[in-house]
């Protein structure tokens with residue numbers, strides 16, 4: 001049930017010593033190789049060569065998404081591109097893209113950390129693992145693929161799309177572990193039902209799900225409908241991708257790979273640590289990354305630490321599932337979407353730039369994004385053809401920029417305030 005037992009079950013004292021040594025090395029790397037951090041550390045009056053305890057973390061400056069955008073594309077890389085063997089990005093489209101790089105050694109560590117998560121979920125070298133994440137610049141597909149191969153499992157890189165084919169392959173190839181977003185797993189269950197297929201006709205045993213928020217109710221439903229044990233795993237491209245934290249078979253919180261990541265839980269406004277076990281924002285420092293080390297990254301993900309030791313024997317702390325965000329980012333079909341991206345597209349197109357409302361629904365376990373846009377009375381009373389041309393233009397731009405399907409509806413001026421009197425920009429109707 002362990003992949004790297006000595007590390008996953010290390011006495012806390014040894015773990016903290018290892019963390020300190022790795023923090024020192026990371027600070028040295030950043031201070032000497034990344035001008036942005038050299039400046040930031042100087043401004044924060046941190047003598048990175050004199051850090052002698054983990055408590056020094058509290059005095060280090062934060063890194064935000066804006067910092068990453070300000071250094072787009074390669075400004076925060078700590079090695080020359082010659083040493084970078086892979087480049088990924090956060091999910092989500094233009095305007096908000098963050099570029100991250102990996103050295104050969106980073107890929108090796110990443111594979112081991114993902115292997116830990118798969119092993120913790122029950123998967124072994126005997127398993128046939130079907131990966132239904134998008135394979136591409138998103139970290140989900142390749143990240144889990146390398147981890148599953150490292151574990152020695154037989155990997156089916158099915159990717160996303162064509163669910164009937166995914167199901168047929170799952171049945172014929174006797175897939176034992178399914179890896180995808182939790183909503184995709186439910187979609188698979190729906191389509192199986194349409195195909196008249198029962199989970200008994202499959203060989204599935206494990207489901208390893210992440211990349212989007214889900215709930216205990218969804219875990220139960222997936223478990224019942226697919227006949228599997230469903231575990232949660234968490235990660236983000238800025239830190240590594242999948243592999244940051246994952247559940248063991250206790251299904252009660254995600255073990256953080258603390259020998260590679262230092263996680264703080266801070267109040268999102270005061271940025272002070274919350275009391276033990278309280279909800280706060282996860283702020284993460286990488287400890288072993290070579291190409292793209294990062295300190296005190298404000299993830300904007302809300303969770304809490306679970307203080308009790310886990311019966312599985314791992315000494316790595318556990319965190320709750322992700323309980324929300326401290327910003328307005330939405331995750332739609334596993335893709336990160338910011339209202340500001342939509343606003344920027346609208347501002348760019350003539351005839352709009354006026355009030356809009358983003359509506360997110362989940363129908364048949366699939367997220368649907370609708371953007372309602374007010375247009376002037378003049379345009380509204382104009383020919384239908386002109387209207388639908390404008391709707392198409394907006395839709396095309398949004399699909400290109402966000403990287404997901406969007407429906408655009410034009411409405412008359414003042415319609416939106418009747419739908420939503422509170423002037424919110426987003427109505428999220430999804431019930432997880």
Ligand code: DLL
Pocket residue numbers: 089090091092133138139140209210211212213214232233234235236237238241242243299301321322331336
């Ligand atoms: O979603 C990495 C990943 C891939 C994780 C596959 C797990 C499995 P990004 O595209 O950078 O990376 O999106 C990261 O997704 O900040 C969270 O808000 C959200 N997220 C990721 N995992 C979970 C989860 C990948 N298990 C953002 N529960 C993060 C809830 C999650 N939210």
